[in-house]
Amino acid sequence: MTDTIAVDDLSEAEARAELARLAALLAEANRAYHGEDAPEISDAAYDALKARNALIEARFPALKRSDSPSEQVGAAPSEGFAKVTHKVRMLSLGNAFEADDVAEFDTRIRRYLGWADVALLTYTAEPKIDGLSLSLRYEQGKLVQAATRGDGETGENVTANARTIADIPGTLTGAPDVLEVRGEVYMSHADFKALNARQAAKSDKPFANPRNAAAGSLRQLDATITAARPLRFFAYSWGDLSAPLADTQMGAIKRLAALGFQTNPLTVLCDGVDALLAQYAMIEQARATLGYDIDGVVYKVDDLALQVRLGFRSTTPRWAIAHKFPAELAWTRLEAIDIQVGRTGALSPVARLSPVTVGGVVVSNATLHNEDYIAGRDSKGGVIRPDENGNAKDIRVGDWVQVYRAGDVIPKIADVDLGKRPEEATAFVFPTTCPECGSDAVREEGDAVRRCVGGLICPAQAVEKLKHFVSRAAFDIEGLGAKQVEMFYKDDQLPVKEPAAIFTLKERDRKNFTKLANREGWGEKSAKNLFEAIEEKRKIPFGRLLFALGIRHVGEQASTLIARNYGTWDEFIAAMDAAKEFEGPEWERLLGIDGVGTVMARALVGAFAEPHERDSIDRLTQHLTVEEAARPDTSGSPVAGKTVVFTGTLEKMTRAEAKARAEALGAKVAGSVSAKTDLLIAGPGAGSKAKKAQELGIETVDEDGWLALIEGA
């Protein structure tokens, strides 16, 4: 830290050496800080080192080290669990509620396979355990990692806790080299009752239901607490493998059982829809006597080769579905209807209910969707919640209403008891002005929602936009969540009314210092942590920035696609300006992006052309370094711009891999063959698609042919 040369005077060689020195110093400081030793350097000195590192990196970007301290998100010490990225995503299942939905599921599969003439397809049926999913990774037969589902992509590492569960073997004999077992952690009714009795004896809060008790127990930071909780585990699936478990779903389940896992004894094979429904009825009958909670029955195509052919939609497999038991219902009184204003200005009515227990949870709020839903009609004029004469039943304050939790989560109102309606109850009048700012609230023709036109003048919209800005898929600033955003918005001393203000917080605070640190609930440490978290996000990927702006219709997916198309922020901004009149080559280019239509394009171009919004964006970006989006390198790609379709079983790659690879080479991957298809890649077992391609005279290759074609590209 002594005799430091000014950054501007550094030669390249000196800069390289200096970066190495800083990386070592900062790493050592981190170790001291996070370990048991007292920090060896002061916070101010640490900040100075980090700042110097950043300056040098800015001047010599090419010298930036792979272990650059600026990239490191200060390893979180024992607060919470480490994150684990799943090798194979943990997906959720599609739902069926009626017998018709199950029949449709079966039809869809047979149509997809081109098997309209095959009457009976074999499925497995098993109870759907109401617990929490867990993924166990075994290498050379040893349990090396246990992870919760999380958002499906990333979960939490709970290995130490999983090792305390008796149903989870620590070692396996005869397992493939790499095996990822998936299943459900749950708690039995008897164990749950006993646990709650123990909780009461210690005057600890009882758990609301076995599911919460299981979740709470698994997520204990102290594994000895988990060990004292009676958790159980059923294995039902697998992820990453070094060798296939079996040819069929049932075979794989049997193999898991042979390896020492508990598998559900009610898992059976069923031929066709009627057999599935019979098994559903049987399991529903047995539900009360099982001794643990289940919330439905899961059906899966038994033949694993067919599962591979069927593949996945964006969030669910095509080859499985969860047939849910009817939701629990409860009657309660509607006390009030409040209106919330969202970031796009949407006015959403929320029912305030007299608290009632539904499905093991006390519910006091429920969504009312929109104006029409309260009136008892859908947006197309159809009647919902009809009375015996088929007339619409509206919802009034004071009514007795029937509540359920859709998908066991979101409380909704299913019905209204007109017999108990108080005489004085009047139909709800939906406001035509914004309750937050008084601006007009307008409902566009054909639209279901009414929106406040106040834009950023409306405090509710401004706050919600800020919340969106810092949300997980956007800037994701640690220590700056919804609550903090609300606080800063209302703050007189350090106001944050727009995104740019987040990045001037530190400067503004420094002038009077400790403005933030002296506040209720804040100390020097939390203030410093927040400022650091903000610094880390000054560098932001293009796609995240675009999504964070919260332009209507432009979500996470669209933002990524758009960023990939333009590459750099500057090129994108220039394109938006050039398309201002909603015409011309840049307008056409925007519309040419897959997934972008006129509605989205207008919203996008309009946002950048609107002076206030544009100024706000420019004020923000001057504080940021926008990272270039990786433009797929399609030079020398033989399939750039071509539409390709995969069919049949792919043996050397998964469907997701094949799709990702093709897209990276600039090809468009379609799901079905049409006249627009340029190339069909047909694996063994290809059916109707191959036939259709032949009829249309479309070039067809096998998997090896495809790999040869793209080799080296």
Place this chain on the structure above:
DNA sequence: GTGCCTCGAGTTCC
């Protein structure tokens, strides 16, 4: 024009 399929937006409770 119609019928998927996916995405976007809004929602609750722990």
Place this chain on the structure above:
DNA sequence: CTCGAGGCAC
């Protein structure tokens, strides 16, 4: 998680 609606294939 669900609804509405945008985008796209037929």
